[in-house]
Amino acid sequence: MELQVQHALNWIEKTNEKIQTNKDYLSALDRAIGDGDHGLNMARGFQEAVGKTTSSSYTSVSDIFKDVAMTLMSKVGGASGPLYGTAFLKMSMAVKGEDSVSHERFTKGVEEAINGIIQRGKAKEGDKTLLDVWTPVLRMLQEQSDFEADSLENTAKSAMESTKDVMAIKGRAAYLKERSIGHLDPGSVSSYYLFASLAEVLKEGE
Amino acid sequence: MELQVQHALNWIEKTNEKIQTNKDYLSALDRAIGDGDHGLNMARGFQEAVGKTTSSSYTSVSDIFKDVAMTLMSKVGGASGPLYGTAFLKMSMAVKGEDSVSHERFTKGVEEAINGIIQRGKAKEGDKTLLDVWTPVLRMLQEQSDFEADSLENTAKSAMESTKDVMAIKGRAAYLKERSIGHLDPGSVSSYYLFASLAEVLKEGE
Amino acid sequence: MKKIINDPNLVVQDMLAGMVAAFPNDLKVVPNTTVVARKDAPVSNKVGLVSGGGSGHEPAHAGYVGQGMLDAAVAGEVFTSPTPDQVYEAIKAVDGGAGVFLVIKNYTGDVMNFEMAAEMAAAEGINVEQVVVNDDVAVEDSSFTTGRRGIAGTVFVHKIAGAKAEAGGSLEEVKAVAEKVVANVRSMGMALSPCTVPAAGEPSFVLADNEMEVGMGIHGEPGIARKEIATADEIAQELTQKVLDDIEFNSGDEVAVMVNGLGSTPEMELFIVNKKVHAMLADRGIKVYKTFVGEYMTSLEMAGCSVSLLKLDEELKELLDAESKAPAFRS
Amino acid sequence: MKKIINDPNLVVQDMLAGMVAAFPNDLKVVPNTTVVARKDAPVSNKVGLVSGGGSGHEPAHAGYVGQGMLDAAVAGEVFTSPTPDQVYEAIKAVDGGAGVFLVIKNYTGDVMNFEMAAEMAAAEGINVEQVVVNDDVAVEDSSFTTGRRGIAGTVFVHKIAGAKAEAGGSLEEVKAVAEKVVANVRSMGMALSPCTVPAAGEPSFVLADNEMEVGMGIHGEPGIARKEIATADEIAQELTQKVLDDIEFNSGDEVAVMVNGLGSTPEMELFIVNKKVHAMLADRGIKVYKTFVGEYMTSLEMAGCSVSLLKLDEELKELLDAESKAPAFRS
Ligand SMILES: Nc1ncnc2c1ncn2[C@@H]1O[C@H](COP(=O)(O)OP(=O)(O)O)[C@@H](O)[C@H]1O
């Protein structure tokens, strides 16, 4: 299958739902090893993003991603704002020119998103940041030739869970050094919601 | 009997003991309707007063009272410092000229002390201040011709207890108006300790 | 009780030492006293200004010592009026021959101790005058009782009387302008949480999670009413209205506004209160000449705020604007 | 959570309105932004200075806007770095043709958002330079990690770079002196109690009655170690020693000292800490040129303090002393 405009809209909406539902949980995770605002930041940003996408009409997935990118960039703030914003902007650019998005194109989009995240944040996989979810997801996408909802959900989930045992090198949690071990990375949890929502959309779309 | 130098010294010492023992209680009473420092103030002042009287030698009660007055004046602060200081200063002046103090002289001293307190603090009996203990004590003294330890103790005690039902007109508790009812006046409680200590000295001295 | 202190009984001493260490060119402690004075005190032929009170109200009072404001501040124990001998030391330290003026907050203890010091000074031939500040409208102004308390509005008296003295005003002139400020300044406060006197170790009162105390003094004394906690706008409304009701404010009047934090209120919240205060004044056509937002007269770590309004005329405006070099009031 | 606010989601907006209401002749909010700028911005041919960050650090950053210091401060949500578009608005608002200089505290979010704004501005032909302040010695300085945080020492960068720009310094000169400050300033903090982000409603961490957190950031992030609460002298000793160990301080060196309160620490306690800091410096023959005690970079209502030392040379001394008209830094 290919990602159509409606899929992309549903993706953002589902992501927002999960983030609103888990807003306090995300903030609590961030309180443990950061400054406690991750849920607030993401909830503010995705609420606005959905406000934007539901009040506009689109003919391409790329445009949706672009609006999401711009909204996140200007509404989230903190570390996650530029990172999620950059991710969506890079995905928007990678899938530009076609109305819907093939698995191959999407995979390319995620790859570009990761490059953008790395360029901005200077982190690498294993630093206990959202890259620890994005990178395994990319590897999984690259190993497959079509969207596979279940493995997407599973990959993202186990990647998210394994951030718990890692010591933070980048982000605010890095100040805690060893004390950051034993806590999930909040940005990885929100990234898990993002990919889990995509998995749900893919399932519905089948 | 007459109050001798040793009696006066014992009086100050006993008063200090009671105040040190009840320091937190006095502060707690003051917290309820004032600013919570009465125990601290009195404990600081009487500790110094005893320090002074035990390290000096006296030939007259008047001199003891004067040293106590000066010490309280310069160590207590707040409302109680000038009031207790003035009280002892006036008593010192009233009993001056003789080594020991008759009941009559002492009664005069208390009367002068009260006048001094009124002049400084502009309060009257019934305003829920330490005058509510001093004034009944004076009346009792005036009714008798010799020291009577038990009635001194009893009068001071019941006077102190009856400050509970009164609304404060003067002092910090006055800001509370009706809300000051139901609480003992801290200065009346410390004044009760003063007279109860005197009663004990009188008993021992008999 | 969690405090960054060494010995609860030495907080005043330690604080004064730390203060003079911070401003060695401007302030000095008069030896063997708890008096902080201008480094150059006594200034000859200038009226000397002395204020003070219990400690725990920092930056009041020593933070207001400096050119253009106080000549000396006397620090008592925490929340306890200083003793007459200490006030007397301050008077002597600032007497430059033009007399000494005392700014006293209206608390029984302060009034008595300062007056006794004034009597001592008068006996030594020093010309002493005083003003008693009673700006707190939470408390009834009655001559039968202790009367109203002095709270944050006192800082305006320091500033304006200080400027008058600095400008060469005579003892009578300083007194007159101080009385003018007292006649025109009103304040009211509230608290969300209590404070703990270090040597006592117990909080001054206990408030439930949904309660606030209205009509607070600045010594942890209970206020005049306990209520359910309200919004910043409602709080500002209540405090400001009480102040406005107390003396005549007319459309076109000019005022100085002070939104004062009691110790642990984030400045953010003070500015939120200030927004509403300004809106209320604008509604009534009252013009704000100058605004002060911050911690001016605190109550240790109490959370809460007070609102003060000072009605201004040309003289007061000029003196309010005059230069001050006090560490806590630079203008 | 007890706060004097209206709506937890509107605290920043309400605060900025209350701030501009307080200083209408000095400050303005750039319309439809969370940028507070000098009323007269842009000042032509002067380098424009922009700083900012999450809100909740008041008086940082808007309190440092004014002649001789910042031209604009960008306010993010509480403890959340402002977004690039807002920073870009600030850059545009202060660009007087001589370029714009950004003072960024070293947090991933701040660095990224400010850099993105700088890219946007560069694309519009505005000359932008920046410095990243990382004075917090509690955190290891490693290029493999996020590196050290920027905390209270940042205020010295604002002051000194601001004075340089005000004196007509070029963008390169402003950058050079800002880098000199960054190279010579070190800080470390501790906390006795947490703070609560209004929109979150939960305290940032929980400390037992006998615990303190050492090596605090200014966003309620946990510090580097949790310990039994110590005396003021021990606390001052620990913070100051860590600072002294980090860069070379020699006998005869001159420093500026800042003892900064995190929000609810009574000034009394800050002065008690200051006493010990001065004693330690005196022991080492280090001369204190100037001392700052108060709330300069807070963490809402957190109780605690930080100690900063800035090693001075003649240029830095002169710029530190230069006039500032910023509401929270009058000199
Ligand atoms: N340098 C970085 N690279 C990638 N992701 C990062 C980086 N720094 C932080 N993050 C992610 O951002 C999350 C925190 O976001 P958020 O709490 O919204 O911002 P802030 O840390 O500024 O408060 C972290 O959990 C982490 O996943």
Ligand SMILES: Nc1ncnc2c1ncn2[C@@H]1O[C@H](COP(=O)(O)OP(=O)(O)O)[C@@H](O)[C@H]1O
């Ligand atoms: N005007 C007054 N006249 C007589 N006694 C007074 C007056 N004001 C206060 N007091 C007494 O002083 C006591 C309080 O003393 P203290 O707490 O030491 O001083 P402060 O009120 O200044 O904190 C009150 O309980 C009351 O008995």
Ligand SMILES: [Mg+2]
């Ligand atoms: Mg965060």
Ligand SMILES: [Mg+2]
């Ligand atoms: Mg008291």
Ligand SMILES: [Mg+2]
């Ligand atoms: Mg008292």
Ligand SMILES: [Mg+2]
């Ligand atoms: Mg944040």
